[in-house]
Amino acid sequence: MTEQTPRRQVRFNAFDMNCVVHQSPGLWRHPEDQAWRYKDITYWIELAKLLEKGKFDGLFIADVLGTYDVFNGTNEAPLSSGAQVPVNDPFLLVSAMAAVTENLGFGVTAGTAYEHPYPFARRLATLDHLTNGRIGWNVVTGYLPSAARNMGQEDQLEHDERYNHADEYLEVVYKLLEGSWEEDAVQRNRETGVFTDPAKVHPINHEGKYFKVPGIAITEPSVQRTPVIFQAGASSRGMKFAAENAEAVFVTSPTKELLTSTVKKIRDAAEAAGRDRYDIRIYAMQTIITGPDTASAQAKYEDFKQYVDPQGALALISGWMGVDLSQYDLDDTIGANVKSNAIQSSVETFQKASGDDGNPWTVRQLAEWVGVGGFGPITVGSGAEVAQKLVEWVDDTDVDGFNLAYAITPGTFEDVVEFVVPELQKLGAYQAEYQPGSLRNKLFGTGDRLQSNHRAEQFRLKDSVEA
Template sequence: MTKQIRFNAFDMNCVAHQSSGMWRHPDDQSWRYKEISYWTELAKLLESGSFDGIFIADVLGTYDVYGGSNEAAIRHGAQVPVNDPVLLISAMAAVTENLGFGVTAGTAYEHPYPFARRMSTLDHLTNGRVGWNVVTGYLPSAARNMGHDDQLEHDQRYDVADEYLEVLYKLWEGSWEDDAVIRDRESGVFTDPAKVHEIGHYGEHFTVPGIHIAEPSPQRTPVIYQAGASPRGIAFAAGNAEAIFVAAPTKAVLKGTVAKIRDALEAAGRDRNSAKVYTLLTIITDETSEKAYAKHADYLQYASEEGALVFMSGWMGIDLSQYDLDEPIGNVKSNAIQSAVSNFQSANEDGKEWTVRDIAKLGAIGGLGPLIVGSAVEIADQLQEWVAETDVDGFNLAYAITPGTFEDIVTFVIPELRKRGAYPEGYAPGTLRNKLHGRGDRLPAEHHGARFTVGQPVQA
């Protein structure tokens, strides 16, 4: 049986997102990121192609690792300026019925109590179509602007995130019983106080004694997305994640990463396929191969390799301006995205070491993930090869230009995949969680968060 391929759209409330320099292309509309109409039009386009969702990244600082300054980031528009992702969701939900929304928010700089209400509000307003991409942070500039000398060490950030999630699960799952809201006009009782419980959390990092201030939403806990592929990140994902985003420059690297994730899920007492794994990819396509390659050549005229190195330096936590362009990065230690470094310490597709020049060329269009170019048939062949060889579930699709890249995928690639029985014809019913996994709207019993459900004995 042909495996169904899943798509997410990868975007950010900024200019050009991961393809620095592409904002200069005459067909790119990312400069409209400040307009609600940009986001509502994009949401309707993605739903027409049965995308699982739109995954909106975010940062709270500038990329200032490259050259020890944020000047290059500001000059190239490399994720600065950037606006809040959360405020986009309601508008997109109002013009769609099925599209999911994965919103990025960090565990480092906002207390979990107000964040719990914000996500419950979105889950209500979207009728259960919201997911939360849990990030622990990687930019030192964000830490400084939030009053810290630097961010915590990589694994310590996950220690904080563990407790952050525990607080949220207690609020979302353990505070209100399903039938607490009774709306009894005759008695005048809106909510039965006996069915609303204080969570009594007193931990190392957070103290939250009271109740969740919002009533239970359709999913209670939003779908948990996670994007860490380091050993500590995978351990965190094994207990929490229901959709996992990875970035791998080659099939060999991706195959190993997916296998580690599946093993970790199983070790955590969950099914090996209880989290959908999406890998970052950029597609350039057209009605013929010749037109697709001509389009790629056109795009390359606008791509900025220096802008790519600004991003790569931030993601890797390494100032790549200190290296010769033909120098391999070698055995360095990262306090940023560790998997981004380890990916480039393995061999590339040619069996050679990755040089700084290679990294710049890879990242110029699409960021950390690979770029594939071709006709719909050629693209579909390659997508099926990636899935067959790596066991990945789908693709988190970055753009070269927007919405053009997504329009081309909807117009050319999805019909070809559907002809092969390799892409969904539409959406499953219910919430985002049920659309992804087909097991209902709430957390499954084996999920870490389900231990905090009302009526369950809370485990340490």
């Protein structure tokens, strides 16, 4: 009797943001939605406990530093709809959630455009210490012109130049976290009175195009040293950046065909950068509407659709694309000649998207689609039906798992934990228990530190390579 090959595991992150409307404009009005509690730390504590109960890899927290004022050239639509404004800092949530969990990871978004890497590296190290190695950093280069203006710039850097800037930003972070303190620099020797051996702490002497950082890191090595690197850019330049830096990538593709193509490009790029094809965990955005049976799940979905705010959805889409959709009629399609200095992969995806009839989506259809859970696919069905579909997505596209957006919170996540996770576990397609150790080890089983084929290796002190 031949031994059966273990089924590939489906992985989950929860996708949220420290605001009242993340991906579902209008759903804050639903009587069961609790997103308005985003200012209350107990909301985040309860959510963290729920996700750990469901054996999620982590909570992926998005962020922006500007408003979605591309649509109509004003803040009116995002403010009235609550579309990602008001929004609070994501980093300040993590310590409280880490204190009530043991295994849940935290992927926190922070941009490279508006904060110097020296103090930022300290923030990363601090959270890695406080979470005992469960922190990840979602590296974004920025895409909202309003953020650039409020930081004293006329506009953001050109798309590819933002990545050049980010490359050096990460170089500084790697040098600080990997190449400044030797592993045994901290002596804490009561007899000699030496806490840290000065000979084992080294200045990084960085001088580049954008940054000059001559000194030492001011934090001692944490569990992971460098947190798990997340990244979400799927443009050609973004993929090159991901291939060299990312350990987990978040992608948004509305169809299996588009997702399969994107996943292959990322894995090919990782290989071209000298890494293994599976050194990057790829999570695709997905929204799940589920319940005890098909009928109840479909009824929930129909109920949710009644609350969609099209103006809020168009504000989000315009910001992602860098294109003012108010200039289009609702029944127009997005022209092929649209150029963007925002999220180029979003423009490409929206242009390629089509309905069941094979025709390109109109602006109206895009708004309706984004209104419930954002631009990822929506899977509706009983727990067993959803579980089977997710397994098929993984098998058919080579994706590792899903970044789960919500229609309402925490209700959407509660339903996934109650109805979908047990069905995936019955199929042998979902972890029954967490792997030990840091977030990096939970994701890859290769230890707490960055692998030796990662870009950061060239900046690492030789004694810091984990045995």
